Amino acid sequence: MKPSTVFMSYTRNDLTNFVILMGLGFAVVPFVVQTDYWYSSILIPWLCLSLAAVGQQIVMGYAGQLALGAAGFMAAGAFALFNLELRLPFMPFPFNLMISGLIAAFFGIIFGLPSLRVRGIYLMVATLAAQFFIIWMIDKFGWFKNYDTSGIITAQDIVIFGREFTSPFEMYLVVLVTVTVLTVLAINMTRGSTGRNWMAVRDMDIAAESMGISLLRTKLQAFAISAFFCGVAGALFAFTYLKSMEPVAFDIKLSFRILFMVILGGLGTINGAFIGAAFILLFPVVLNTLGNGVFHGMIDATIISSIELVVFGVLIIVFMIYEPLGMAKLWDSIKAKLAPQSTLEQAQEKQQRL
Amino acid sequence: MKWKRFKGGLAATATAVAVLATLGPDAAMAEETQYFPIASSRVGPYSAMGTGYYGAQIDYMNYVNMNGGVNGVMLEWQECETEYNAVKTVECYQRLMEKDGQRILVFDTLGTPGAYAVINRMADDNVVLAQYGYGRTDAADGRVWPWVFNAASHYWSQIAVKMKFMAEQEGGIENMRGKKIVHLHIDSAYGREPLPAMRSIAEDWGVELVEISIPPPGLEQQSQWLQIRKERPDWVTFWGAGSGMNSTAMTNAARVGFPRDRMIYVTFGAAEEDMFPAGDAATGTYAMANALPGDQFPLVQAIKEQVYGGSKGNLAEESRIGTVYWNRGLGAAVTYIEALRIAQEMHDKVGQAVTGAEFRDGYESLVMDDARLKELGIEGMIAPFSISCENHEGAGKFAMMQWDGEKFEQVTDWEAPLDPTYIRQLVENSAAKFASENGITPRECS
Numbered sequence: 129m130k131p132s133t134v135f136m137s138y139t140r141n142d143l144t145n146f147v148i149l150m151g152l153g154f155a156v157v158p159f160v161v162q163t164d165y166w167y168s169s170i171l172i173p174w175l176c177l178s179l180a181a182v183g184q185q186i187v188m189g190y191a192g193q194l195a196l197g198a199a200g201f202m203a204a205g206a207f208a209l210f211n212l213e214l215r216l217p218f219m220p221f222p223f224n225l226m227i228s229g230l231i232a233a234f235f236g237i238i239f240g241l242p243s244l245r246v247r248g249i250y251l252m253v254a255t256l257a258a259q260f261f262i263i264w265m266i267d268k269f270g271w272f273k274n275y276d277t278s279g280i281i282t283a284q285d286i287v288i289f290g291r292e293f294t295s296p297f298e299m300y301l302v303v304l305v306t307v308t309v310l311t312v313l314a315i316n317m318t319r320g321s322t323g324r325n326w327m328a329v330r331d332m333d334i335a336a337e338s339m340g341i342s343l344l345r346t347k348l349q350a351f352a353i354s355a356f357f358c359g360v361a362g363a364l365f366a367f368t369y370l371k372s373m374e375p376v377a378f379d380i381k382l383s384f385r386i387l388f389m390v391i392l393g394g395l396g397t398i399n400g401a402f403i404g405a406a407f408i409l410l411f412p413v414v415l416n417t418l419g420n421g422v423f424h425g426m427i428d429a430t431i432i433s434s435i436e437l438v439v440f441g442v443l444i445i446v447f448m449i450y451e452p453l454g455m456a457k458l459w460d461s462i463k464a465k466l467a468p469q470s471t472l473e474q475a476q477e478k479q480q481r482l
Numbered sequence: 483m484k485w486k487r488f489k490g491g492l493a494a495t496a497t498a499v500a501v502l503a504t505l506g507p508d509a510a511m512a513e514e515t516q517y518f519p520i521a522s523s524r525v526g527p528y529s530a531m532g533t534g535y536y537g538a539q540i541d542y543m544n545y546v547n548m549n550g551g552v553n554g555v556m557l558e559w560q561e562c563e564t565e566y567n568a569v570k571t572v573e574c575y576q577r578l579m580e581k582d583g584q585r586i587l588v589f590d591t592l593g594t595p596g597a598y599a600v601i602n603r604m605a606d607d608n609v610v611l612a613q614y615g616y617g618r619t620d621a622a623d624g625r626v627w628p629w630v631f632n633a634a635s636h637y638w639s640q641i642a643v644k645m646k647f648m649a650e651q652e653g654g655i656e657n658m659r660g661k662k663i664v665h666l667h668i669d670s671a672y673g674r675e676p677l678p679a680m681r682s683i684a685e686d687w688g689v690e691l692v693e694i695s696i697p698p699p700g701l702e703q704q705s706q707w708l709q710i711r712k713e714r715p716d717w718v719t720f721w722g723a724g725s726g727m728n729s730t731a732m733t734n735a736a737r738v739g740f741p742r743d744r745m746i747y748v749t750f751g752a753a754e755e756d757m758f759p760a761g762d763a764a765t766g767t768y769a770m771a772n773a774l775p776g777d778q779f780p781l782v783q784a785i786k787e788q789v790y791g792g793s794k795g796n797l798a799e800e801s802r803i804g805t806v807y808w809n810r811g812l813g814a815a816v817t818y819i820e821a822l823r824i825a826q827e828m829h830d831k832v833g834q835a836v837t838g839a840e841f842r843d844g845y846e847s848l849v850m851d852d853a854r855l856k857e858l859g860i861e862g863m864i865a866p867f868s869i870s871c872e873n874h875e876g877a878g879k880f881a882m883m884q885w886d887g888e889k890f891e892q893v894t895d896w897e898a899p900l901d902p903t904y905i906r907q908l909v910e911n912s913a914a915k916f917a918s919e920n921g922i923t924p925r926e927c928s
Contacts, residue, residue: 169576173569267669274919277678277912278618278671281600282920370572372602374671376595376698377568413573420561428798429540430533433524433563 134190135330135396136453140313142398149402150308158297167296168369174409175303181389181401182314183357188387189395191350192330193243194251197258198386200239202353202362203378204232207272209363213284214274221288225306225363232359233352235262240351244344259383266375279373285369290346299368305363310357315398317353326350327396359384385409385443392447392453403455412440430469516753516822516835518543519578520561520584521571523593525554527699527724528566530755534807535592535814536561537796542815544794552822553834564596566723571596575603585840588612588818593723594672604629608838610821614814615749615772619675622875622906623913624846631845633817633869633876634772634810637748638679638908641719642899643753643880644746644770645683648687648717649900659688664710666731667721669695672750678723679908701729707734718745736763743768743884753806757885765887770880773813773864774817775890777804781859782812808888813864820858821845846871865896871927874910878902878919 161167180198188197208228212219235258242254266272273281286293286302286406293302317323324344328336336345366373385408393404419432451458483807520539523532527584543557551557560581578677579586588610591597597617599750601863604611605628613621614630621630637812648663649655665680667673684691690875692713693705700722718740722728728751735742747756752769777783782804789795790803802808825844836844849868855861879898883890899905917924 165576165579168571173573277674278598279674281669282602370569370599372598373568374595374598376670379698382569383769413577416563417577420563429522429561429796430524430529430798433522436563437525 132135135192135327135459136394136400142318145374145399146311150304150311153304155307157300161426167300170388170410170413171300172296172303173369174366174405175300175307176361176369177386177389177409178402179307179310179364180358180361180386181393181405182311182398183354183361184386184390185393185395185398185401186314186318186357187240187354188390189397189400190323191326191347191354193240193347193350194248194351195240195243195255195351195354196252196383196387197239197255198354198358199362199378199380199382200259200262200366201236201358202382203266203375204355205359206233206366206373206378207227207266207281207375207423208359209367210283211272211274212279217284221286225360229356229364230278230361232355232362236353236355236358237348239357240348242322243347243351256380259380263375263378278374280372282372283370286367291426303364303368305459306458307361310360314357318381318398322349377445388444392444392454394456397454397456399459400454400456402458407455411443412436415439488617499527511563511612513551514554514835515556515558515584516552517581517584518557518559518818519574519589520559521564521574521578521589521591521596522561523564523566526565527726528593529805530753531592531723531750532566533797534753534755534802535811537802538808538811539590539815540796541785541789542812542819544789544796546819548788548792548794549658551669552819553826555559555822555826555835557819564591564593566593566596568595568599575600578610579607580608584835585609586840587836587838588845589821590614590814590818592616594675595620595670598671601613601630608842610838611841612814612818612845614810614817616672619679621917622873623924624869624871624874624908625927626913626917626922627874628925629842629877631869631874631911633811633848633867633879634813635798635866635876636875636909637676638905639875639878639902640749640770640880640898641676641680642683642901642905643882643897644688645680645687645718646897646900647746647768647882647894647904649687652716655687655900660690661715661717662690662692662715663717663719664692664694664713664715665719665721666694666696666706666710668700668723668727669697670723672723673721676719678912679905680719682908696722696727701730703727703730703734707731707738707740707806710740711738716744719748720745720751721748725753725755725759728756729764732757732760732763732767736760742766746770746882749810749880752883752890754803754889755807762887764885767885768893769805769883769885769888769890771883771892772880773806773810774862774881774883774892775804775806775809776863779804779809779860779863781816782809782863784859785812804811809863813860816858817845817848817850820850820854821848824848825864845869846874848876850876871925 180202184198187193188437205228208231209224218429239255243251246254251293257290271415273279294392325341328341389408392407394400415436419436423432520536522536547556560578562578563841564571566572586609590612594616597613601611601618611630615634617632619636619638621627621632622636639923649658694709696703696706720731735797745767747768747769749772752771757764784856786803790800821844824847825840826832828843829840846869851866865879879896881892882894884893
């Protein structure tokens with residue numbers, strides 16, 4: 129199979145869609161959405177997991193390294209932020225947030241090392257170590273959890289320059305700003321020489337190396353940046369959504385969900401990370417609400433719960449068969465059908481791709 | 483053509499909905515309702531627990547409604563699937579929070595991970611977290627945790643009762659010196675929860691305690707059981723979750739030849755659904771109960787007759803009525819409704835809906851003595867208990883059961899730990915530590 133059938137090639141849509149999305153997030157959502165439920169249970173986790181998916185996208189969709197273990201890096205970020213806030217309370221929150229991302233990035237580099245030797249499915253197995261090692265380490269050493277007897281930590285309140293951000297809307301703003309800044313960075317990286325290097329390695333690493341791209345540097349860079357994004361996402365997820373957590377919250381299942389977000393959303397696009405996160409996170413909620421709201425009392429509740437899982441699974445399979453490039457591509461095709469590009473633009477785009 | 487018909491159907495549905503919507507408020511005006519959340523876990527490895535426990539709660543609410551509600555207040559509920567997952571529990575908590583303008587009074591996650599995920603929100607949201615025999619132990623100190631309860635007794639009492647049982651079997655505490663206990667647990671906060679009390683009792687008695695953990699979901703236990711074979715312990719306290727993990731432990735114990743009557747299961751492995759899959763390997767296993775199984779209790783019979791007789795039962799298999807998880811859910815539901823009744827009386831709101839704060843007062847004033855339990859029709863199913871401002875644990879008592887291959891046989895009566903004040907001291911110390919770390923001033927209970 130040619131790689132081009134799996135990965136989406138670069139489109140300007142990444143940027144425009146993101147600008148539209150964030151415009152909505154900043155200018156429309158605060159005036160339309162009034163309930164805490166939407167902020168704290170839908171928007172915040174969606175943005176956090178989107179950020180983690182962007183991280184996964186970088187290492188998998190752009191650098192082409194089949195890595196699993198995003199939840200491990202998220203745990204590293206979350207517990208790093210907890211400890212920073214606990215032990216260095218005088219430091220500003222945004223600064224601590226970035227440091228926790230860097231700590232996660234450090235782990236990313238260590239667990240990215242196997243990528244220099246193994247690839248594909250074997251690399252996936254090797255990166256699984258990150259998942260298990262980080263969780264084990266946090267579990268094993270009480271210091272990370274401030275010796276809490278039950279091993280559960282309670283996230284501190286977010287205070288930025290003396291102002292508390294504790295209501296769901298305020299926390300939403302914190303998350304939104306962070307996600308915007310980091311995603312703009314990610315889009316820039318993927319468009320610049322860094323991203324071109326990643327894609328060169330992804331499409332054919334031997335060719336890339338013979339053209340003078342350092343595999344070591346490129347791969348580890350991708351792992352580090354990916355882990356940084358996951359770490360920040362994990363820290364935000366813990367501090368704005370879960371609030372009290374144990375390491376098991378970041379289990380292998382979460383890693384798989386983030387992997388699916390990227391695959392379903394579309395590999396190689398930042399858009400895909402956001403769409404995939406929305407699908408994986410929100411669709412079960414929609415199904416469950418529908419199941420309990422519409423069929424309440426009509427069908428056995430246990431059967432409804434099981435049917436939801438079946439429907440979700442079937443949809444994933446259908447999507448993968450119908451549109452292997454992911455939902456981002458589906459979105460593009462729908463748009464193309466609704467507003468056909470001029471043939472000139474198409475030709476130009478084709479030329480660009482070639 | 484098809485599309486047209488579909489559109490026609492849609493229009494009809496829309497009209498029907500609109501008509502219903504206009505009818506809705508009037509119907510609500512006619513009778514007071516009280517809304518309860520059901521954060522169920524019906525799918526996944528923990529489904530046996532969730533379907534039984536929450537099935538019983540829904541059955542009991544149906545039963546109450548069929549008999550005129552709580553002083554005329556009809557019970558309403560809405561369900562949300564948590565899959566026993568902390569992240570989803572948070573979402574469900576938010577989703578179930580409000581219905582038709584009425585907020586929830588009580589939240590019951592049936593799982594320590596879920597309970598921990600929402601425990602810090604209770605005071606702000608004015609919701610009672612009712613950990614019915616699970617969850618955070620030091621919440622038993624009501625001065626630090628006004629909104630959190632663990633009626634039906636917490637894990638520290640449970641482990642203390644287990645160790646008392648061992649001591650009795652060995653012929654006294656003095657014989658416990660030099661004995662070895664393996665605490666085989668799922669590697670999560672829930673599995674580690676009893677450890678502080680267990681360690682301290684073990685040290686006191688001169689018992690060697692070996693902690694072995696099993697990563698969730700716990701279906702793979704071979705290396706742990708090989709380790710147990712090497713350690714040759716006198717007792718194993720098993721702390722698992724989900725039928726798969728619980729039955730795997732017994733089959734593995736049989737494989738390495740560890741006697742089943744030296745294993746004591748936690749309340750969340752002490753159900754028929756956990757024992758049957760292990761077949762003969764399960765025979766002889768000890769298990770703890772905070773609600774005894776059996777369908778001979780008058781209330782269970784009444785529900786069977788009225789609710790299931792009227793085909794409004796929630797269980798898919800009627801035969802599960804009277805099993806451990808179902809009875810435990812019934813015990814929990816009876817407690818809530820009783821608290822609601824008391825809250826109505828305390829706040830002069832008989833026949834009206836109450837708020838979270840009022841419900842909390844009612845819950846804190848629960849007195850479930852033998853007489854009251856008999857009136858409710860569950861005498862003997864749960865240990866009699868009462869709740870106070872200081873003590874949010876209730877009875878602190880458990881009964882030991884043994885699996886005979888077909889059903890559980892009750893081995894002991896409701897037993898308290900050997901030294902309840904000692905356990906209480908541990909609880910207060912832990913709560914005080916939490917209070918000082920989080921800047922909470924414990925309230926005064928006079």
